[in-house]
Amino acid sequence: MNTNLAAETAGNAVSGSGRRLPQELNIFFILIAIALIFEVLGWIFAGQSFLLNPQRLTIMILQVSVIGIISVGVTQVIITGGIDLSSGSVVGMTAMIAAGFAQSSTWARAIYPSLTDLPAIVPIATGLIIGVLAGLINGALIAYTRIPPFIATLGMMVSARGISKWYTKGQPVSGLTEQFNFIGSSVAPVVVFLVVALIFHIALRYTRYGKFTYAIGANVQAARVSGINVEAHLLKVYAIAGLLAGLAGVVTAARAQTAQSGMGVMYELDAIAAAVIGGTSLSGGVGRITGTVIGTIILGVMTSGFTFLRVDAYYQEVIKGMIIVAAVVVDVYRQKARRKV
Amino acid sequence: MTTISPATMAAVRASKAIPNAEYLLSAEGVRKEFPGVVALDDVSFRLRRGTVHALMGENGAGKSTLMKILAGIYHPDEGTIKLKGVDVRLQSPLDALENGIAMIHQELNLMPFMTVAENIWIRREPKNRFGFVDHSEMRRMTAKLFERLKIKIDPEIEVRHLSVASRQMVEIAKAVSYESDVLIMDEPTSALTETEVGHLFEIIGDLRSHGIGIVYITHKMNELFEIADEFSVFRDGKYIGTHSSTDVTRDDIIKMMVGREITQMFPKEVVPIGDTVLSVKNLTLNDVFYDISFDVRAGEILGVAGLVGSGRSNVAETLFGVTPASSGSIEINGKPIRIDSPNTAIRNRMAFLTEDRKDTGCLLILDILENMQVAVLQDQFVKGGFVKEKQAYAACEEMSRKLRVKTPNLYERIENLSGGNQQKVLIGRWLLTNPRILILDEPTRGIDVGAKAEIHRFVTELARDGVAVIMISSELPEVLGMSDRIMVMHEGRVTGFLDRAEATQIKIMELAAR
Known part of the structure; x- marks a missing residue:
């Protein structure tokens, strides 16, 4: 896993002769440093290796892949200069609704007794469509009513969580089909995460969609004067963020083999943290998917490492909070330094 | 909040020793540079007690920079400022205010969600014995101030409910409440109706009779004769001269303002002018500009002149679909086209270099x-x-x-x-x-002479290739040097067209500053 990333990051540095070295390289070194610190602490306090344990690494990546899927969408939103607070709630909502269409006939208390044993594509498509709809609502509110993205997605965050609770009056949705559970089984979530990351890495770097996303984040007025249909583009970006949150919801339900209304709580913040740690600037116009992937893995390594060292879970949250703030402070200083040039 | 510098404090104390200095406020040899531009070069200015002193000059002549230096917003690179005969170094607008220099900005600086009284007495609110703001005392103070200035505004109303004119009055009252000796007004009448202007002039007259000196920036010639005692003219950051407004004519002033010779060579070529490419009829954007009609032909450079605020840039934005028109029609190559977004404009092979490189470029x-x-x-x-x-x-x-x-x-x-x-x-x-219609808004503002000449050369080449060019510029030599025809605007309307052969700086200024 780490070696793949190394290869990709190195590739960035070489490609596009004359381009500055990507920031991702710094973040990648930070990832390595954090992993090595845990390795050393592991030998000192736990008497064993942190990194040379394939099982632990697999679990670590599995744990963050759902966050990773969301953060790919959130990164794009942040690049436009916006924010998406709704992704965690959309995960919960889509997990519930998708699971409702994924129940097996062997389960006695199916929500839709006449709609059991459907092919997996039905619940998956349902989850994705619900996710896109949530994203479109966010995007339409932001683009056409011009309310701040913070407020629009805050509203969606609260409403979507409400829907996921109301859907079964708080009851979990269980007895899902084998076929549906497959996309959450084994390393499937990791594969989904990496495929999604690759697709949007390419989209941001090599397509017009990507160029316009950065242009809007850099200067929305100039983007508009340059002929970009800013409203339509924002609609697209938020719809994609919704789609990925929906996908994350489906994967979450499949992985747990059940859906609960509380799924995805606080995921939006982890996703934003992953993007920011990965170098995406909250003021817009700056950010890459490679950075976000590394940011996601840093979050995973920290959780896994602290657990490995048996650090109290409450301390873990305190430290995580500090690291997120530190990442933003670094971002602010980086911008200041740039202005002085 | 900035504190008053010890040096200034000392100066103020000292100033009381010279109560009858000849000039209330004076600046000598002031120089101010911005990256790439010398905004003021060896500029002098002297304001007498109890007079209204107008600053005149084209856009970019340096009036605003000088005014900002007098108000403590900018610090001069060289030169001295004397307040009542004593050297001062104004550290900040607050510092200036505490020293009796108040400025009324063109873009008003009131807090919309606070009441008129709160705005006026901010930082100086009267307190009751519990240390809370004493609102009834504040109301009383405001009423007294308004009575003196004959202003009829409810002190308890929130500023956001007031018209621009009323806000202007509140700003003036606020400045007066500081017992300022010097009031700086930056085009105070630009948003006022005639009656409101009348009222403003009454207030100014009253202040003058109380010995206050007023620095008055305006583009309007008639105001100069009506209200100013003296005026100083600036051009290209240089001080041209000071005169009494009773012994000059309008023409004299215009000559002083534009007296510069066209020293730069403009690479304008005579190229064959083709068919009409863009035809604009009665284009109107409510409250901004009205009934704009003009044609531009292939290979032609149409210069657009007018003072800042004349609506030049707004017309360009509307043509390009940034702010769609309220009414009127646009034809491209004889075909009526509705331009509702920049995207539509680009698809019709238009291009628009905006005025503000940083904000919209x-x-x-x-x-x-x-x-x-x-x-x-x-x-x-x-x-x-x-x-x-x-x-x-x-x-x-x-x-x-x-x-x-x-x-x-x-x-x-x-x-x-x-x-x-x-x-x-x-x-x-x-x-x-690959545009066929190119709109350039201030294409050479704030750039060095070399790049300027190069840009002029590109524009000429484009015209030779048959592009229809609309060039908005505040620099008269540029407009005169580059244009085949010049459209002059004033307060949202076209006041005239001048052909290349007949156009002079004076003719343009006459149309632009009537």
Whole structure:
């Protein structure tokens, strides 16, 4: 896993002769440093290796892949200069609704007794469509009513969580089909995460969609004067963020083999943290998917490492909070330094 | 909040020793440079007690910079400021205010959600014995102040409910409440009706009779004769002279304002003028500009002159679909077209270099390549959504070479380039779209002479290639040197057209500043 990333990051540095070295390289070194610190602490306090344990690494990546899927969408939103607070709630909502269409006939208390044993594509498509709809609502509110993205997605965050609770009056949705559970089984979530990351890495770097996303984040007025249909583009970006949150919801339900209304709580913040740690600037116009992937893995390594060292879970949250703030402070200083040039 | 510098405090104390200094406020040998521009060069200014002193000059002549120096917003690089005969170094607007110099900004600085009284007495609120703000005392103080100035505004109303004129009155009352000796007014009548102007002049007359000195910036000639005792003229950052407003004529003043010779050579060529490309009829944007009609032909450069606020830039924005028109029609090549967005404009092969490079031009944090290709990617160098990077890069590189953008490669951030090079990149952005109609708004503002000449050369070449060019500029020599025809605007209306042969700076100013 780490070696793949190394290869990709190195590739960035070489490609596009004359381009500055990507920031991702710094973040990648930070990832390595954090992993090595845990390795050393592991030998000192736990008497064993942190990194040379394939099982632990697999679990670590599995744990963050759902966050990773969301953060790919959130990164794009942040690049436009916006924010998406709704992704965690959309995960919960889509997990519930998708699971409702994924129940097996062997389960006695199916929500839709006449709609059991459907092919997996039905619940998956349902989850994705619900996710896109949530994203479109966010995007339409932001683009056409011009309310701040913070407020629009805050509203969606609260409403979507409400829907996921109301859907079964708080009851979990269980007895899902084998076929549906497959996309959450084994390393499937990791594969989904990496495929999604690759697709949007390419989209941001090599397509017009990507160029316009950065242009809007850099200067929305100039983007508009340059002929970009800013409203339509924002609609697209938020719809994609919704789609990925929906996908994350489906994967979450499949992985747990059940859906609960509380799924995805606080995921939006982890996703934003992953993007920011990965170098995406909250003021817009700056950010890459490679950075976000590394940011996601840093979050995973920290959780896994602290657990490995048996650090109290409450301390873990305190430290995580500090690291997120530190990442933003670094971002602010980086911008200041740039202005002085 | 800034505190008053000890030096200034000392100066103020000392000033009481010289109560009858000849001038209330004076500036000698003031110089102020901004990156790439000398805004003021060896400028002098003297304000007498109990007079209204007008500052006159074209846009960019240096009036605003001088005024901001007098109000403590900018610090001069060289020169001295004397307040009642004593040297002062004003550290901040607050420092100036505490020393009796108050400025009334063109863009008013009141807090909309606070009441009139709260706005006036902010930082100086009367307190009751519990340390809370004493609102009834504040109301009483405001009423007394308004009575003296004959202002009829409810002190308890929130400022956001007031008209612009009323806000202006509140600003003036606030300035007076500081017992200021000097009031600086920046085009105070630009948003006022005639009756309101009358009232304002009454107040100014009253203040003058109380010995207050007023620095009055205006573009309006008739106001000068009506209210000013003296006036000083500035041109290109230089001080031209001070005269009493009773012994000059309007023409004298215009001559002083534009007296500069056309020293720069403009590479204007006579090229064959083709068919009408753009025809605008009765274009109106309510409350901004009215009944604008003009034609531009292939190969023609139409200069647009007028003072800031005359609606020039708004017309350009409307033509390009940034703010769609309220009424009127636009025809391109004889075909009526509704331009509702910049995208539509670009599809009709229009291009628009905006006035404000930073706000509406540059994608500052992105590189030259991204900045240059953003408009052309609307319909070229893209296949199946993917940007044809090599072709796009090659096109941008060629354009960058042609425009002589000084940079090692296209991956340099545009914010690291000089103003002239940024402007070239933005021109390149539009030339890549191969426009037939090119709108340039202040294409050479704030850039060095060399880049300026190059930009003029590109514009000439474009005209030779049959592009219809509309060039808005505040620099009269540029308009005169480059245009085939000049359209002059004043307060949202076209006041006249001048042909290249007949146009002079004086004729333009007469149409622009009636």
